[in-house]
Amino acid sequence: MPGLFIYLIGVTVLFQRLGELKVHRDNVRFLEFIGGLEVGRPLSRLYMSLDIGAVVLLITEAVVMPKSLFLWQKITGITMLFLGLLLRVWSRKTIGRYWSLRLFIAPQMEVVSTGPYRFFPHPEYFSRFIELLGLSLLLGSYFSFLLYSVCLFLLIPKLLRAETQQLQLLEEHQNG
Secondary structure: OOOHHHHHHHHHHHHHHHHHHHHHHHHHHHHHHOOOEEEOHHHHHHHHHHHHHHHHHHHHHHHHOOOOOOHHHHHHHHHHHHHHHHHHHHHHHHHHHHOOOOEEEOOOOOOOOOHHHHOOOOHHHHHHHHHHHHHHHHHOOHHHHHHHHHHHHHHHHHHHHHHHHHHHHHHHHHHO
């Protein structure tokens, strides 16, 4: 059964996600102020809801159906959670004020090919998946993670198409 410390980690991840929404809102105001245009809004909202809902579901499963955990699960879980968080923060810092949980194109916005974006095009999605996998190992919330994964894998192709459209519009804007 996960101890109190592990539950606190789960709740901390939840509050971190909620705090991230403030940064998101501030950046959306900035993007709208400079004339940014949003693409793929319904998908972005669905993704935000899925992400926060997954954290709540992982914590709920751990409380309702506690499991005994092995030391390797705890070590692997905390490592993945930490690495996912580092990747996500690096991704966000690389984009700066243009980072948002919604898809925008804006004047002065450029296609990013530095930081984690030089290794793969969508580090934000990968980092959140790794974080939640780590949290599920820490909490023993395997059913919730499986449910999240299925939903994510159904949503990701649509999100990637919307982001590809965003990048194409951005490249056209830069070249034209």
